[in-house]
Structures are given as C-alpha cells and as structure tokens.
Amino acid sequence: MQQQPPTVFIVDDDEGVRNSLRFLLKSVGHATRALASANEFLETYKPNQPGCLVLDVRMPGMSGLELQQQLNLRGAVIPVIFITGHGDIPMAVEAMQQGAFDFLQKPFRDQELxxxxQRALERDARSRAALDQHARIRERLDSLTPREREVLALMTRGKPNKIMAAELGVSQRTVEIHRARVMEKSGAASLAQLVRMVMDLEPDGASP
Amino acid sequence: MSDRVHEAQGAGESLPESVAAARDPAAALHGRLLNVSRMATIGEMAAGVAHELNQPLTAIANYAHACERLLARPGADLDDLREALHQITAQTTRAAEIIRRLRALARSQQSDHVPVDLNKLIEELHELMKTDASLHGVSLTLELAPGLPEVAAAGSEIQQVVLNFLRNSLEALAAHPVSRPAVAISTAVVNGHGVQLTVCDNGPGLPAAVERQVFDPFFSTKENGTGLGLAISSTIARAHGGSVGYRANTPCGACFYIVLPTQLPE
Structure with missing residues (x-):
C-alpha cells in the first residue's frame, strides 16, 4: 500500500481552460496533472494513484461521459467532478446518475471548485482505505486452512464449541485450538469483529 | 470547438449555390436542403457561441482567482502573477475574437430587400417541399393567386418562413396521424396593400391555450423542439414590415400565415 500524494487530474480539451485550472489548483497547493483528452488520461492514469478527476463533459473524441463509463468498467474508484457548460445540464444529470461525485457549471467560483x-480527495482517501482494509482481511482469511474455514463458518453462525465438535466429528479441545488459530490469523479482537470482517467481504461473494 | 462560428458563417452565403443550381437541379435541391438545415440550427449556433465565450471567461476567472490567492500569501512569486496576467490578456483577446467573428456573421446575414414575387419563391421551393411532404406521407397542394403584386423582401428569408410553417405542419401531422394528411400552401392579396401566404394542414390544430404563445421564443409543444422556428419567422416578418399569425383551419387543423406589405408605387 504505497502512500502517494493525491493528484488532481484535469481533463479538458480547451487549452485555455485546462491551463487556468491547473494554475488555480497549483496556487492552492494541489499536485496537478492536466491532459487534453480522455484517451490521454486513460493512458496516463494508474488505478493505484490516489486523487480526483476534474472532467469536462463536452470534448471531441471520447466525451467526459464516455470516459466516466470507461472508468466505471475498469472499476476505478477515482471521484469525478464534472465541469459543464450552460446547456449541458441533462448531461450533468446523467453523469450524476452514473456515479459522478459532483458537477460544476461554467463559469464557477474558485471556492466552489x-x-x-477537497471533499472528493477525502472521499477517495476513505474508499482507498476501505479497499486496503478489504484486501488485508481477504489476505488474512485466505491464510486459513480448509478445516479452519469450516470452523470460521460455524463460529460466524454462533455455534457453541460443543455443537461444532459434534458437527465436525472432532473433540471440543480440537475445536478450541482451531478457534484460537482463526482468531489469531484473522487478527480479530472479538467474535463480533470477526463476524464484521466476514460480512465485509461477503458482498462480493467472497464467503468461504 | 472554435470552428463553430466559422462554420455557421456559411449560412448567409447562398449565392454560389444558386449559380450552381441553374446547371443541376439535383444539386440545387441539395444546396437548398443544406441551407435549410443550416438555418434550422440557429438555436444550436447560439448555444455554441455561448459555450465558446464561456471558455475564455472561465479561464480568465480562474487566473484572476488564482492571483487573489497568490497575493493573499506573503512572498507571492511575481513570475507566477505575471504569467497569470499574461494569460488573462490572451484569453480576453480570444473572447474579443469570438465576438468579432460573430459580428462579421451578423453583417453577412443582413440581406437586401428586393422586389420579389411570392408565388415564384414558393415555386422555387416546390420540389423540396414535395419531397419533404411525401417523406412524411403528406400530400401537398399549392393554391397560388395569379397576378400577385411584388413585395420588397429577402427571398431566402421568406422561404425560410414557408419552410418553418411547413415543418410545423408536417411534425403536427406526424405526431397526430389523420386519415388523409394534407398541407395546402396558398397566396392571396389582402386589404389591397398586402399579400398573404398561408400554410394550412388538416392536423389537430393548436389548443386554444397555446395560440397566443406559439410565436414566443423558446415556446414549443414538441419534446425536442427548439421553440425557435415560429419565433424566427415572426422576427423575419417584422423585419419586412409584416406580421405572422395563426388561425384554426376548418373543419380541423392549423393555418399559419405571413402578411407582407406590397411595394408602394413610386
């Protein structure tokens, strides 16, 4: 989990607008990267690069909306702030429906942007932390032996040791040893936390 | 993006097309269609110009805001400020250039009013309108009054009005199909000192509630209507000292008309 400083990506085909945005964001101390097209961005962007994307809706070639769709397809978490012109409200609505973080209508006040x-970068940090956490839990649970996984499944269903021993056909003492290993390997401080961890993973069908 | 105004500039240049037209009727029709579709995009053009002007304005605002922020901090880097100011000037020049091109466009569209025969203008359009109507499954008839006095007009603008009226009728008939969809275009002398051109259809007509608004800019009953067709027609009529109007057709349908003053004898 490398900790790179967040970068504000600016994608706008209009050179004047693009450079002015970069200048403005530099003046408030952001690391920026300005690109002239959606394709240039896709070539440059690494999913593990934290930051956010300030994106012009209307661009020749791949539009801002299409870029957003590409990012969605790739499962990128980078929050997207759309910049729209006056007549582009329907496009902005569509962008929001597709999960854009926010949109701004040109011309806008600098503070708004x-x-x-700021909020987009905070959200990006949060979702990256959650992803990291996810990956850590996954890694830990992956280290369980098949038997320990069986025990884990019974533990999260709240089965007492005696029942587990009967179901698995082993002694209670053996169950206790497996339980201890599961707790140790998962790093969970309590059964409740263990249940949480398993639930966290389950939405993507990761249950053992 | 910056080509939009340039492209739209072609809208006023119909003369070379009519020269080519004399040689090849198919090319003539094509040229006219082209011209009509250009004219139909006046609303889009306005949106395009607004968008284009928004770009330099956005850039200028960004640079100015950045300058304020830089100045609020002690020890601001003068080179940064100089750079921002330089860019503000450049973007101002860019905005001025867009406005200059727009002015040139407006000038190129100011057409001369010359004596024209309304019937002849309609006959020139007949082929195009027939094609358009039959594509919509609508029959088109002309009822042109003979011996119409001439009017002082920019022919292509009056033709645009006719096409706007026709398009309205065709769209109304497409949205509310009737058994024998028909449009009739007629001319007549009115009040002794004007000529009237009327486009009537046998569609649903206008609900009474919208009759008064129908010539207002941006008013449209159509989902994708710009609300500009009839408003532009009204503007053109006024520029000719005339007027446009609506009346219900009998037994059903809509009639849109334009009245133009006839030329006073010298």
Missing amino acids: IDRI
Whole structure:
C-alpha cells in the first residue's frame, strides 16, 4: 500500500481552460496533472494513484461521459467532478446518475471548485482505505486452512464449541485450538469483529 | 470547438449555390436542403457561441482567482502573477475574437430587400417541399393567386418562413396521424396593400391555450423542439414590415400565415 500524494487530474480539451485550472489548483497547493483528452488520461492514469478527476463533459473524441463509463468498467474508484457548460445540464444529470461525485457549471467560483476537490480527495482517501482494509482481511482469511474455514463458518453462525465438535466429528479441545488459530490469523479482537470482517467481504461473494 | 462560428458563417452565403443550381437541379435541391438545415440550427449556433465565450471567461476567472490567492500569501512569486496576467490578456483577446467573428456573421446575414414575387419563391421551393411532404406521407397542394403584386423582401428569408410553417405542419401531422394528411400552401392579396401566404394542414390544430404563445421564443409543444422556428419567422416578418399569425383551419387543423406589405408605387 504505497502512500502517494493525491493528484488532481484535469481533463479538458480547451487549452485555455485546462491551463487556468491547473494554475488555480497549483496556487492552492494541489499536485496537478492536466491532459487534453480522455484517451490521454486513460493512458496516463494508474488505478493505484490516489486523487480526483476534474472532467469536462463536452470534448471531441471520447466525451467526459464516455470516459466516466470507461472508468466505471475498469472499476476505478477515482471521484469525478464534472465541469459543464450552460446547456449541458441533462448531461450533468446523467453523469450524476452514473456515479459522478459532483458537477460544476461554467463559469464557477474558485471556492466552489476547491471545496468540491477537497471533499472528493477525502472521499477517495476513505474508499482507498476501505479497499486496503478489504484486501488485508481477504489476505488474512485466505491464510486459513480448509478445516479452519469450516470452523470460521460455524463460529460466524454462533455455534457453541460443543455443537461444532459434534458437527465436525472432532473433540471440543480440537475445536478450541482451531478457534484460537482463526482468531489469531484473522487478527480479530472479538467474535463480533470477526463476524464484521466476514460480512465485509461477503458482498462480493467472497464467503468461504 | 472554435470552428463553430466559422462554420455557421456559411449560412448567409447562398449565392454560389444558386449559380450552381441553374446547371443541376439535383444539386440545387441539395444546396437548398443544406441551407435549410443550416438555418434550422440557429438555436444550436447560439448555444455554441455561448459555450465558446464561456471558455475564455472561465479561464480568465480562474487566473484572476488564482492571483487573489497568490497575493493573499506573503512572498507571492511575481513570475507566477505575471504569467497569470499574461494569460488573462490572451484569453480576453480570444473572447474579443469570438465576438468579432460573430459580428462579421451578423453583417453577412443582413440581406437586401428586393422586389420579389411570392408565388415564384414558393415555386422555387416546390420540389423540396414535395419531397419533404411525401417523406412524411403528406400530400401537398399549392393554391397560388395569379397576378400577385411584388413585395420588397429577402427571398431566402421568406422561404425560410414557408419552410418553418411547413415543418410545423408536417411534425403536427406526424405526431397526430389523420386519415388523409394534407398541407395546402396558398397566396392571396389582402386589404389591397398586402399579400398573404398561408400554410394550412388538416392536423389537430393548436389548443386554444397555446395560440397566443406559439410565436414566443423558446415556446414549443414538441419534446425536442427548439421553440425557435415560429419565433424566427415572426422576427423575419417584422423585419419586412409584416406580421405572422395563426388561425384554426376548418373543419380541423392549423393555418399559419405571413402578411407582407406590397411595394408602394413610386
């Protein structure tokens, strides 16, 4: 989990707007990267790079909306702030429906953009932390032996040791040893936390 | 993006097309269709110009805001400020250039009013309108009053009005199909000092509630309507000292008309 500083990506085909955004964001101390097209962005962007994306809706070639769809397909978590022109409200609505973080109508006040970028970066950090956490839990549970996984499944269903021993056909003492290993390997401090960890993973069908 | 205004500039240049037209009727029709579709995009053009002007304005605002932020901090880097100011000037020049091109466009569209025969203008359009109507499954008839006095007009603008009226009728008939969809275009002398051109259909007509608004800009009963067709027609009529109007057709349908003053004898 490398801790790179967050970068504000700016994608706008209009050179004047693009450079002015970069200048403005640099003046408030953001690391920025400005690109002239959606394709350039896709070539440059690494999913593990934290940050957010300030994206023009209307661009020749791949539009902002299409870029967002590409990012969605790739499972990228980077929050997208759309910049729209006056007549582009329907597009902005569509962008929000597709999970855009926010949108701003041109011309906008600098503070509005800066506040939104701040919030987007915070959200990006949170979702990256959650992903990291997810990956850590996954890694730990993957280290369980098949038997320990069986025990884990019974533990999360709240079965007492005696029942587990009967179901698995082993002694209670053996069950206790497996339980201890599961707790140790998972790093859970309590049964409740263990249940939480398993539930966290389950939405993507990761249950053992 | 920056080509939009340039592209739209072609809208006023129909003369070379009519020269080519004399040689090849198919090319003539094509040229006209082209011209009509260009004219139909006046609303889009306005949106395009607004968008284009928004770009430099956005950039200028960004640079100015950045300058304020830089100045609020002690020890601001003068080179940064200089760079931002330089860019503000450049973007201002860009905005001025867009406005200059727009002015040039407006000038190129100011057409001369010359004596024209309304019937002849309609006959010129007949082929195009027939094609358009039959594509919609609508029969088109002309009822042109003979010996119509001439009017002082920009022919292509009056033709645009006719096409706007026709398009309205065709769209109304497409949205509310009737058994024998028909449009009739007629001309007549009115009040002794004007000529009237009327486009009537046998569609649903207008609900009484919208009759008064139908010539207002941006008013449209259609989902994808710009609300500009009839508003532009009204503007063109006024620029000719005339007027446009609506009346219900009998037994059903809509009639849109334009009245133009005839030329006073010298």
